[in-house]
Amino acid sequence: MAEKSNAPRRKSRREFLRKLGTTGAVSIAGTSLLFAGSKTGNSDKTPGSKVKMLDQNNRLVEADVSQVSPVSVKIDAGYLNKKGRKGLPGRKFVMVVDLARCRNARKCMKACQGAHQLRPEQHHINVLEMYDEENGASYFMPKPCQHCDNPNCVTVCPVDATFKREDGIVLIDNERCIGCRFCIAACPYSARTFNWAEPKDAEKYKDVPYDMELNVPQKKGTVTKCAFSADRLREGKLPYCVSACPNGVYYFGDENEDLVTNGTTRETVRLSKLLKQNASYTLMPELGTKPRVYYLPPRRS
Amino acid sequence: MAGIHKSEVTISQSGKMEHDLLRTVNWNGRFKLWMGFLSLLLLVCLYFYYLQLRDGLSVTGMHDIVSWGIYISNFVFFIAVSLIGMLISSVLGMIGYKWIKPISRIAEIIAVAFALVAGLVIITDMGRPDRLQHLVMYGRIQSPIVWDITIVITYVVLSLLLLYLPLIPDIALCNKKLTGLPAFQRRLYKILSLGWADKPGQFKVIKRYFRILLIMIIPVALAIHTVTSWLFAMTLRPGWDSPIFGPYFVSGAFVAGCAAVIIAMYFFQKNYKLQEYITNRHFDLMGKLLVLVSLVYVYFNINEIIVPAYKFKPFEVEHIGNLFYGHDSALFWMVQTGGLIIPFLLLMIPKMRKPLPITIISVVILVAAWFKRYLIVVPTQLTPYYPIQNVPERYHSYTPTIAEIAITVASFVLVLMIITILSKLFPIIPVWEMKEENENQKQ
């Protein structure tokens, strides 16, 4: 195996990734406070200081600290499962990948693998070097799950283990998955990967309750794939890959708002204008899968 | 048959036939040795399945690019071979061919054995066999897998009934005649004979049910293999994206099934000394049938390969190129010419349809048929739409591991065990039907 030969050189980096992965899991483990405001820690309880929290419609709102009492919700598997299948009402998530900005930094891949307990060869997002023209220059293309509106992978699933939510995200319930790998065969974008062996650090994640939106802990013999970081979206944060990019490749947002936010520059722009002004396209539209990930061409005119 | 006419002994023809055909129902030393060997082999293979259960599918050569390997191609092969029961008993039987009578039970046993084990093969491919019940609890009828499982179960039950119905009078006969058998076996016969007493009314009912089954198994058998082909054709992959996959698979199934039946016929003729019942004429006719189904299969092969090769669409090109002159070309040409075209051309020569040559040709065809399924399943996955990057080198090809091969061997061992037990437990040639045939000829 080619991988083995350069293993020592990459060890330290892996060690780091492993640590990152653990922190991701620990923060969701056990009990956690429902409103995001509690995260800032030092917010005192004197009237007048504000906290940010999600209201019933999952909109981020500010409220006075004196008006909310921190409700500690036991995050058990049942709660996570129900929440994971529901989705965020009134949202339609989209991603725009600006290929002209991609410099193959691969921070997105690292952040993703760290957050989702993935082995180095498992990719929820994979940066590919593409050669569209034999004589043309190559370019780099990050390829996450396209979260299609007509997802063939979901069509073929025999047990409803993978499903589409009302906010457009295609998720996997790895407690339901029987490991038939039909979805892997059906996906034309090769977006799915399988846990052939015991997942990375399985022992550490043993007692962590399963969070469908994070798809952690991973389980042996089940399929895993990009979830648009649904766990982060619920907190009003951008996906792991989007916020890790140093080059401003990713825009992410809600189609209903017609706004997308760049993960690096934090610049928020109109989705419709961004797509129109930059000759956007989707991957293999001829297959009729209707992807929710748009690409802006690799060269600026 | 000559021996029967010369016979001056007072035992009737049907009496001799009974004796000849029931003679094979016993548990002799060779049977025990053979079963012992198979059991040992199975145990070794099951150890590898234990390893797979423990360590996950990582013990196989499969990976994210080729996520369906020889388990699935073997499954397709098993389903294919099992279709022969339908072709011989049902299609030919309904047309009115009498010569299929002595081999129809062989075909049925092969159908039952392969269909049953196909169900197990698909479980070995599952990442989570412990969640099999999810298919019942959460079954989703939009998925071809759910259709496939439904139809496989239906086909197994129908094949079992198709095997069992004509067996009932024979089981009753065994129970009556074979008094020297162990008690458990006699008790089994008693239960299975369902109080059969050779009454005309009973024959009438059995024959009516049998006709219903013969009609019903045709669409079910076509469906089982068509749905299996849909597991591939209904995805968005370049090499599988073909509307003729259904008939392509079905015609291929008949080729594989015919070859399997011919091999079994040869084995039973020699080992059970049934030369009087399975004659050279049967081999000759089966050879002709094999030529016919091969012709149909070659026709579908031409369609399946020439059309995309002519159009030269991107992505399809990569797949076709891989088969024609790429990584899998050697296997491809061996299977297509050595395993399909040359054998069927040879079979057009009458001498080649004698028992021994046709059996050798059938073995070649059957082996080629197995690899043909491999060529349908695996190479397509190696040419996905998007380049294979940032993965270990081994993801660019697929090589089955020892464990994977052992588990596949286990499925064949199981098939052989089922065929052996069934052929030793019951007469391999339908006694009452042969007797009836005899009566009809006399009149």
Added chain:
Amino acid sequence: MKNYILLIFFVLNFGFVVNAQEWTVPAEEAEKVSPYIFEDDFVTDGEILYENSCTSCHGTPTENNFMPFSPPPGDPASEQFQSQPDGALFYKIQKGRGIMPVFENILAEEEIWSLIAYFRSFNKEYVQPEFDYGDEVLSELKFDLDFDENIDKLVVKVFSDGEVEEGIDVSAFVVGMFGKFPLGKTKTNELGLAYLDVDPSLPGDKQGNLDILVRVRKGYAIEKATTSMKIAEPAQQTSLIEGRHLWSTGDKAPVWLLVTFLLIVVGIWGVILYIIFGLFRLKKIG
């Protein structure tokens, strides 16, 4: 040869000294304090900045998972960071050293202070030192917000210490899920009024509401508020999983498929069961 080894030893030793050397901050720089109040909103700004510019080396605060560089980058929540005065942290972020980049030209002063606000959010004992505004008196800012449908403009009327005043900075944003979409930036006129364009094509929610953030600034005094305003067309939001499709969940399977499947299965199994029951009655047939 011996000299050579000695040289290596010396260099190594020197490197060690450099690593261990204190990063001294000029006294006047260390005394600098933030003119901005470290309120929750400000901390959140810092958190976002931190995730984009700092996480790759410093790791997640409190987790001690910074990169193993020499000198070690350190964890902002650690004692080593928290024991330093705000001004020292400000200086180090601005000037950089070794692997630590110079952020002077990348981040505005306000942004660097927001980072420090974020660091301090991990320290419960921290009390923000008061900024000496000197002669400058912080005005008390207040504003009224309205929308003029005839000209599709937001109208902001600003009062500084109760009086209208010309030249106060006013900016407005639409609050999206992940970021603020700028509507524009302007100054008040002599009547204390500021007009900001609102693109009529911006979609609102189902009721046509848009969350508008208005920010008014005069010197160090900042006042901002988010208001939900009914200024957009009510949006027709269709659910992506409505209807029965092949990809819907099992309970929403297309009717034609459900009917066909069940008819076939019931039909075939009906006959199978009929035959099986028939077989059990075989004994009674004469």
